[in-house]
Amino acid sequence: MNIEQKAVGRVNDAILDCDHLAPYIASIDRVPLTDGHIDIHSSAEHTKATFIGRVNVQVKGKTVKNLDRYSKTYPVERADLEGYHKDGGVLYFVVFMGERGQSPKVHYKVLTPFGIDELLKNMKPAQKSKTISLKKLPAGSDRIEKILNVALQAKREVPGSQLDAALLEHITGMKLYTDGNIPFDEPMILDRTNQDFTIEFKTAGGMVGALDGQFEYVPEEYMRRQVDIPVTCGKFAFESPFQRRISKYLTEVELSPGLKLTVPDADESEAVGSVSFTTQRNLESRYKDLGFLLECAVTGEIRFGEAAAQIQVNQFLDDHEELESHFRFLTELRELVVGVHGNPDLVDLEALDQRRIQQLAHLKPMLLEGIERKQEFDRPMRLRQPLGEWNIELVFLEGKEPGKWRCVDLFSKELHPCFVKYDLDAPEDEPVAVRVTPYDILEVEELGKCLNLNLEHILEAYEPFAIYSPTRVEANHTVLKLIHAADKYESRKDEFLDAATRLNEWLVENEGEEPRHLINQLQLKYRTSQLDEADMRKIRAIKREASRNTAAPTSTIEVACAILMQDFDEARECFELLNDEEQENMSKWPIWKLMPAEDLDSDL
Template structure:
């Protein structure tokens, strides 16, 4: 068979296959006189072809080659650097190779979509080579699949390697991937030009549309992970709304927490699960994770929405050590529960060694009735027990019934002790007044004390409300709680909620006094933007202060100006304070809402 006949048969085969595609019209010659290409394929938007339905034209090159024996399709086809450079100047080419058995006439058509970005990549990787083997793929027989390949070739002609666009510098609002329709998106896929045919188009926020030369990883939603409504349990340990992620077609992973994951294979009664455990840092997290893990080891089963799944979990080599560690965690959890401590705040790393042993000893004293060894009579004393970055405030007292020394929670609602504070008045006379444990605690310790029992705040001050200074003490605690919220972000919601509750109680007892109103507003400001109604009320109070209708009007004006966020007015109000007033004002938590923290002089520049 002559060479011309091979080329003719190759072109005939491609024309025959493309002609079956209703939206395509092949115009391909076999005389091989056209520079670089053998013709083109016109693409139409309709099955009836006309100028009105014409969408574009794809350049085509067809090669015919003899193939004998078992007719196995080669993986690559050699193309010269000169041809590749020519195709690049022509915005790409759809390259067909048809292998023909000269004895039987059987033809195996293959193709390579040489879009501009792929051509540039091939040329860049050639170094001093004169030709390179380009990967070819079998040409599908399905007309719809062929149309997908040709339409992708048309779309990718917009690629411009010479522009050297860096997608990282683009503010894009949409990304679109065009493929030939052959991608299987049931599993994660990495798009590379060596393995896939695609073109990637970005649309910027300004409306510009650009083709970019990037690789892309496409991960189906179920492989990324989604929060479920499932409940997973084993023994006393329950996890709600785990994240489900498919690992492969047969395996699903449930992430119960950041430290606990279950991989489940199979379905129904035949399903099995394996569990992985990673030690997390906080007490509550680790207790729940380790507890569930050990419960599964004991029961060899866990439940998902009540449906049991067998655990394919071998006994861990360190399980004995793990069980000992869980006993330690259990003791710490019981101590936290007794003291009203949130165990999610307790970082375990600083408790290794001495501090952990101290807490175990404290557990024995406070929960198991073990006696504290005191060699001589000592007055009741306060203990600050470190707990990582935090601390516990405790009392050591002697039981009046049996003389036994015991350790108590300083803030426990049922402590059964009264606290008094002594001081001298202006005449030098000693004054004694009832206080709560919150007056005993130093201001700098409040943000880091875990056993505050803040849900008992109002009850504590209600018990001393008949004493003249009780309301002032409660107001000071409100301010200290707001300061604590500013200082320790992780406890901000807890402190602000307690401050708001106590301040609201003060308003119910004393009315909406200006300082109670300001405290209410500054708490609200820390929780989010003030409402229009609140800002109107602030302006009204500021107006009263401006007319000298209130005590300490200058301080009230300055506080209201800060709440309203008027920097020019803030500077003016602060400039009217004397040095003593300004020092006091800067110590109030309202000052933290002033940004930038300028002095009156700074504000005047």
């Protein structure tokens, strides 16, 4: 018996042990390219009804000196590869036989059409053969049948076919077939040169095909995902951190963009986690990150929910005093911002200079502790204290001691009843005074840049003056200023729109469903969500009412309604019918910001 006959015998023996496989492999090679085929059945009874498919096979035998040490490769001629390429691939067996009488070892490679295509593309024009890497045929029928299934499924691969990009949008599922030798417990690049697999796709229309290319596989636990496990150290807690595995034994926990933990698995009892820290520009984020880090340096322990883990921050110990000093500064600054009802998330630390920092340190005890200090003032006055791109609006009032002054937050409840607005155009002998709130004395730009607005309590400032019609007019102006501010400052959009909505609803409660309040109500909703059909009916009703109640060709209400319905041509036509003063006012209102960009940029 020659070596090829022995090789075929070994392969047949292995296949015959598999209930669902039927080998038809000739021991005398009389057919070009292949030595036969293996049929795959759905049961141990091999009938026409149980037949699933057929896989072509090629068997080679090779003698080696020592089966304990040998190269698991084999050269395949170009002409053979080209033939397999045209015929849907082949299951390629090589049986290695030792000169010392050792038991032969069967190896294989699933040469799929896409895989052969890669091999041929990597061959030089004059190259006559290509060496392929082989894997040992596993024991066990289940594993061998997996190999045959990959070869069968790969027959639908069509090298050179172009998959329409539009078709990808209609793919409803993909299925990966492997020979069972690909580990799926860590990320990898699926490469047909070294691995045996095929990927099937299915479209919504029922089309089934095979995907070509190189694929990256990332297990779910290696994907960055948010987890509902609080991570704490001392008083600092991160409620919903991001987590991803980075190796077999390590997990990275991202508490924030500036703070990451590397944590060993629980069964790695001797391993200690570590911390990665980079400073963030944001006051609240840097305060929280650095506070957590310094607590770690003291305790050496963090908690994941109820579970404790050891953490090491030795790399930061050389800078410990400097970090402690910076944390004290962050704590002082944060206490000031929170003390005036500001949001420390808004404070950009990189935008602060030393002079402003010194001014803030001077003001903090006056604002938060009631400390009075000497100032060169001759009367009470307002002060605007810059804090990066924002301002803190303050008032200096006479203190208990002569020559000393106290500093008060402009929006403190103490000052709510203290403001009156005068109409400077009114006759001197008939002054017009209106009771107002601190929100009414700020211009549009001032209000948008004010950090200490304390908008959560805006209605408390207006409620005492609800009976005064002129004050309600001022409140309506403040609604418009808040909407302007929301359009300009994206980082505070939700804060401004929420306050504008609550104040506008307060006006509706006190004045009824006036058209201006309904328009504001609708443009606020327009900015946060889609207007629905009920809203459209309301807009059309407002527009009809406005048309009946004016003798003029049109009104600003009609322009606003057209904008809200996104009928911009109608809005432009109505706008042109307004007089010059109305056009100037309209173009300054926030409703006009909802017009297309070309209208906002044009000269009015």
